[in-house]
Amino acid sequence: MLPGLVLLTSACTQPPAESTAASLAEQRRRMPPDTTGYESRPPADPNGISRYYLGRQIAHVMGHEGADWLERNGRQEEEGTDILLRELKLKPTDVVADLGAGTGYFSFRISPLVPQGRVLAVDIQPEMITSLKQNKERRQITNVEPVLGTVQNPNLTARSVDLVLIVDAYHEFDHPREMMRAVRAALTPTGRLALVEYRAEDSRVPIKRIHKMSLEQARKEMAAVGLEFIENVETLPQQHLMFFRRAK
Template identity: 60%
Template sequence: MKPLFRPIGLSTLFVIFSFARSFGQQPAPATEAQKGAYQYRKAAYDGIGKTYLGREISQVMGHLGAAWLERPEREQEERTDLLLEALNLKPTDVVADVGAGTGYFTFLMAPKVHRGKVLAVDIENEMINDLNQARKKKNATNVEPVLGTITDPKLPANGIDMALMIDAYHEFSHPREMMTNIVRALKPGGRVVLVEYRAEDPSVPIKPHHKMSIAQATKEMKAVGLTLKSVYKKLPQQHVMIFQKEMP
C-alpha cells in the first residue's frame, strides 16, 4: 500500500495510497489448482488486472505509505474506538491482525487480550521491523510479528480465535489461498472480521477497487466455507463484516 496524494482528511476527496509491491502489479500465472478461481484482463487504473469471483483485485499500499496508517486524524475519521468495541474481544483471545502494517490496530487490541496475544501478520520485512520496534517501545509482550507470504499468513493450525483484516483483504493477490489458510487457522467457532470501505456508498471518497460491498465479500467468504453472521454499521465509512466457519 504507497501514496499517490497526501490525504488531508475526509473533507477532501482522497484516494487510497497505491503502490505495486511484490504481489501488486505482476500477478503470477494461475496454477492448476487456481484455474477457474482467477481470470486476467487489462488492469484498471487502480487494479492489477487479476479478477476473483468477478472482482478485480486492487493495487496495494506498502511501507512507504506507513505515515498514512498512523495519521493523527485516523481515530476520528474511522472511529477506531467503535471498531475496537465491535470486536468484543476476550482477555484470552488469540487474534491475527492480517495485513497489520505498522501495527496501529495491533497495539490497540493488545491490552484487550492481555492473557492472549495478537499475531501481527505482514508480508513486508520493513513492516515487520517497524512492528518489532514498536513492540519493544510499547513493551507489548503479547504482540508477535509474523512474516507471511502472498499465499500464506503463516498462522498456527486451529490456533486463533479471530482473524481481522482492516482495509487489507481487497489487496490480497491470492485471496483464495490466503483465506483457505486463515480458515485452517481458526479454532472452532472462530471469526473472520473484514473491515472494508463501503462500495455501496458512492460518497465514500476512496478509489473504487479499494472498496467492497457486503454482497461481494459474502460471496468470497462463502467460497472458503465462511458464513456472514453480522454486520456492524456504526462506522462512518466502513463495513465491519463478521463471518464464521460453516460447521459440517
C-alpha cells in the first residue's frame, strides 16, 4: 500500500438486505412501546385518513364548504336536537364550550339556556369563525363568543368550563389525544364532557361507518386522557350521548 493511501472499499460495501432488515427489526424491538396510541398506515376506508388512534381510523374533516348541511331542514327531527339540549341539564350560569361549533347550530340554541353564563363557540376553520360572528351579529346575541382553535388545542382557559359539548366532530379530530387532554384541562373540577356520536353498534343508522363510534371505543379513548365515564343517555334517535368527567 502506498503511504497516505486509504482504502475505502469496505466502508462503501452495503450489507445484505436480510442483514439490514434484521437490524431494523432489532431496533424496533428495543424501542420503548408507543404510548401515544397513534399509528400511520394505508387507509382502510377512503373516507378516512392514513392516521389511526387506538385502533380507530380518523375520518376526513368536513370543510366549511359543507356548512349548509349543519343547518339543514329536518336536522332537529333526525337527531332530536331538542332532546339533546334538554339532556344536557344546563344551569343558567354555566360556561359551555361548543367544540366543533361550525356555524353555531348548537351554540345559538344553548345561549338562552345559560343567560348568566357564556357559550364558547370553538372551531379550527377561520371560515367557520367568520360565519359564527356574522350569525351572532344578525341574531344580536351577546353571550356567544367565537374562539379559533387549532387541531391540537381548543384554546380554552384552564378549569373554566362547566360543560364541553362535541357533536359529531370528535371522530374527525386529527390529534384526538392532544385535543382531549386540553379539554380535560379546561373543565372545572365538577365540569362535564358531553360527547355525541352516531351509534356504530346500530347498522340502521344511515351514516358511513367511519363517521360513527361505538360506546366501547369512545370510553377507551376518553380513559386514555384521564376522562372518566359517567353515563350513556340513549334517548336520541341515532346518536350516543355520552357524559364524562375528570378522573379522580
